[in-house]
Amino acid sequence: MTANDFFSNVLATPGNTGNAVGSAVTSANVEKLPGLNTLGVSVSRIDYAPWGVNPPHVHPRATEVIFVLQGSLDVGFVTTANRLYARIVCAGEVFVFPRGLVHYQRNNGGGPAAVLSAFDSQLPGTQPVAEALFGASPPVPTDVLARSFQIDGGLVEAIKSKFPPK
Ligand code: MN
Numbered sequence: 001m002t003a004n005d006f007f008s009n010v011l012a013t014p015g016n017t018g019n020a021v022g023s024a025v026t027s028a029n030v031e032k033l034p035g036l037n038t039l040g041v042s043v044s045r046i047d048y049a050p051w052g053v054n055p056p057h058v059h060p061r062a063t064e065v066i067f068v069l070q071g072s073l074d075v076g077f078v079t080t081a082n083r084l085y086a087r088i089v090c091a092g093e094v095f096v097f098p099r100g101l102v103h104y105q106r107n108n109g110g111g112p113a114a115v116l117s118a119f120d121s122q123l124p125g126t127q128p129v130a131e132a133l134f135g136a137s138p139p140v141p142t143d144v145l146a147r148s149f150q151i152d153g154g155l156v157e158a159i160k161s162k163f164p165p166k
Helices: 129-134 142-149 153-160
Strands: 023-028 042-048 053-058 064-070 072-078 084-090 094-097 102-107 113-119
Touching: 023 053, 042 053, 042 102, 053 129, 064 072, 064 084, 072 094, 072 113, 084 094, 129 153, 142 153
Parallel strands: none
Antiparallel strands: 023 042, 042 113, 053 102, 064 094, 064 113, 072 084, 072 102
């Protein structure tokens, strides 16, 4: 090991938010920062274009605390009782997303926004809800999704087309 195993500049550069959802997550987890191994923490930055969304997702292995660096965000999570806890969070403020719950953020301002995210895992894992269901490889059967969402198969296929398998 050297000092560089405990160092990263990966968070120094804003992520490219020029994508369909208008946000970018840059992670300093154990894959980028080997010195985190066994330590149970990691950190990310999230950048948002105006009105950009970090789509609903879960972290199976971590609670997340965001600290707003710039801008103003609508944030929320949904409990296992299906209750939404949501509010506005502004620069200098923090908000907690408890482990394993579906959560999201949206930049509610006309300028860029950014947050620092802290996790109690060296590798929190991220599962975006829409991609998990509509972009899995091999695909989740269309009839399963049609019945589950109570919509027709054509609409399921239309949504799947937005999430081509990687
Ligand atoms: Mn998150």
